Amino acid sequence: MSLSNAILGFLSYQPMSGYDLKKVFDESIQHFWSTTQSHIYKELDGLEERGLVASRAIEQEGKPNRKEFSLTAEGRTALLEWLAAPLPLERIREGWLIQIFFAHHLSNEQIVNLLRARRAALAQKLAELEQVDGIIQQRKAGHSAEQVRTAAMWQATLSYGHAHYQAELNWLDGMIQRAETLPE
Amino acid sequence: MSLSNAILGFLSYQPMSGYDLKKVFDESIQHFWSTTQSHIYKELDGLEERGLVASRAIEQEGKPNRKEFSLTAEGRTALLEWLAAPLPLERIREGWLIQIFFAHHLSNEQIVNLLRARRAALAQKLAELEQVDGIIQQRKAGHSAEQVRTAAMWQATLSYGHAHYQAELNWLDGMIQRAETLPE
DNA sequence: CTGTCCATGTAAGGCGTTACATGATTGT
DNA sequence: ACAATCATGTAACGCCTTACATGGACAG
8 A cells, every 4th residue: 555655656746667666766765665676566567457557668779668657647636635644553563672572581781782783773774864864955956835845745754764763762772771780 | 583483482481372372462562563363373383383382282171172382492492592683673664654755745734634643643552552551560560580570671662662652743743833834 | 797777577475464264151 | 132252273365575587788
């Protein structure tokens, strides 16, 4: 559901091939939604069957032919409907909390190692996020209402990631202290 | 991977049937990991094939027979190994951020509605978390090192959820303000 | 001459959910 | 009378990932 709507969203800007879509995914929403080429191709098939997108073949010289997809009127309607209706909350699903839940089987030192390793990985993700911020600044050039709105929403997804990583970092710092003084 | 290790984790306390496992899942880790009975049964089959758990049939009167699973020595080793090794970070995967990313297609009012709806849902989840806290207090009775450690880790998963919900709530409050004054 | 870009896909499998089937016992 | 609890599973499907296949153009 999310993937197909993301595809509709990108096609609302301009017609694109599956290959193009993979690139824009990686450039703009990869920090909160990743996907694979094969999945995109499959999903495009489904979308076409449902009449939400239409394709046309484009012959090219020196390069493989392209299959370009564009939004149909129904596709645009479906996108707008999906955008406007609040989604049900997905519950937290963090495999690594299972580790924490049963971590009392480990030594305090092992627990602290676990937490520190995660802290380091998280700090690196945060740094990567800053780079996405750079990309947004580059693209932001325009001043039309539409461009300001688009940039604001992009930035919102970034600050969401920022807030979450930062919250977890703080939690980890507190946990590391507590784990050090647990009765063995 | 996570589910099978969660099962091993619970079996490290005592032998249990698939039915029992579903209950302890719902009582203790449902706030960050949900699952279904059918999935548990399937996973138990796999675990038994791999020699990490062993089953025995127990006949009962007036009730359906049980199939009780217990950890084997290999199972215990596998659990301890899995617990001690840091897991790779799973990337953020929030379908609803796709909504936000393309929300510039909506009116400011619609965007604010979206944010407020999520805010309400989130506040309710937070309240539910507080209830889990009550359950922990009940169980905490003992004072042995083992009991203190177990309770501390349980509580840690709770405060993790708390931190995340609270961070998102704060983010939402900021976003609602910004969305109200976006150029249309 | 090695690797990356362009471009489209197939096949297989893992993880997870929903719906369904069965049937006795106990509580309201 | 009706629903919940106890207890185990099967079948079908959805979402997603990994690995694989193909092949020309172009840059180092």
